Amino acid sequence: MNVIKVLNAQPAEDGAGVKIRRVPGFDGRYLDPFLMLDELKSDHSDDYMAGFPAHPHRGIETFTYLIKGGFEHRDHLxxxxxxxxxxxxxxxxxxxVIHSEMPLADSEGLHGFQIWLNMDAKDKMNAPQYQDSAQSGLPQISSQGVHLKALAGAWTLNAEQVQSPLSNLACNxxxxxINIESKAQLEMPAMGCERVLAYIHTGSITAAGQRYQAGQLLVLDGDSAIIATTDQPSGLLLLRGEPLHQPIAHMGPFVMNTQAQLQDAIRDYQNGQFGQLSQ
Structure with missing residues (x-):
């Protein structure tokens, strides 16, 4: 496994004061087509119960995954x-889109992620879309102490392939x-795409003689096989996509290609053109 760059998640706050760890990529250097990865992990409700009240977005895709706890999503659609x-x-x-994400009152701790993906310039003004896995569930593969859950797209582990019901993310x-039991080895063939990322969320992994810890995002060589071991139960998110190599203009919840487009987004939101949150 060829690690090109290691990025460390940094403490931050978002929403109404939710404590998170964030890996930003709005400069387009290492994450493109991904823009940001936020991890929310706490057993203390004061860290997250204020949630993310109603707010707008334009020009991006948001992807939320929960390992522990729960949120209620509401949007103007x-x-x-x-x-x-x-x-x-x-x-x-x-x-x-205008939406809110508020922790469920019965949540005993929270561990989850929100990932932003950029959208191609030609698609940024398309009609919004929504999908979740609450009814369909998500397919999984287990082999020799390695357990893979397909959150989005198609994945292969030891010649067995699974397809998530969410298959229309931007930029492929x-x-x-992926969860790895103690002493097990993760082996996957080269992804064959330009952008491959691994974010360690639990434990640690060792690859090519180097140890990597939870809270680190590894930028991988997409033409290199993925081989990693661990001496403790560990978990990571594996992400892949095709970079856009397009200009990024970012302001808060809006990601466009030019400053003029950002000003248009702000004006449209202030003029009520994003709609109102459903009751």
Whole structure:
């Protein structure tokens, strides 16, 4: 496994003061087509119960995955869903979405992720889309102490392939949660795409003689096989996609290609063109 770059998640706050760890990529250097990975992990409700009240987005896709706890999603399109442990939720915000994500009152701790993907310039003003896995579930593969859950896209482990019901992410984006038992070895062939990322969320892994810890995002060579071992139960998110190599203009919840487009987004939101959150 050829690790090109190691990025460390940094403490941050978002929403109404939710404590997170973030790996930003708005400069387009290492994450493109992904823009940001946020990890929310706490057993203390004060760290997350204020949640993410109603806010807008334009020009991105948001992908939420929960390992522990739950959120209620609401948006101006009329979607109102409880997203619980083991579920994923995806929104292609396109020309504009207003939504909220609030922790469920029965959550005893929270561990989850929100990942932003960029959208091609030609698609940024498309109509919004929403999908989750609450009804369909997510397929899994287990082999020799390695357990892979296909969160988005198609994945192969030891010649067995699974396809997530979420298959329309921008830039051929795909995401898997991989859990490795102690003393087991993860082996996967080269992804064959330009962008491959691994975010360690539990334990640690060793690859090519180097040890990597939870909270580190590894930028991998897409033409190199993935081989890693661990001496403790460990978990990582594996992400792949095709970079856009397009200009990124970012301001808060809006990601466009030019400053003029950002000003248009702000004006449209202030003029009420994003709609209103459903009751």
């Amino acid at each position: 009329g979607n109102r869903k409880a997203v619980r442990a083991g579920d994923v939720q995806w929104m292609s915000t396109g020309k504009g 984006g795909a995401i898997a949660d």
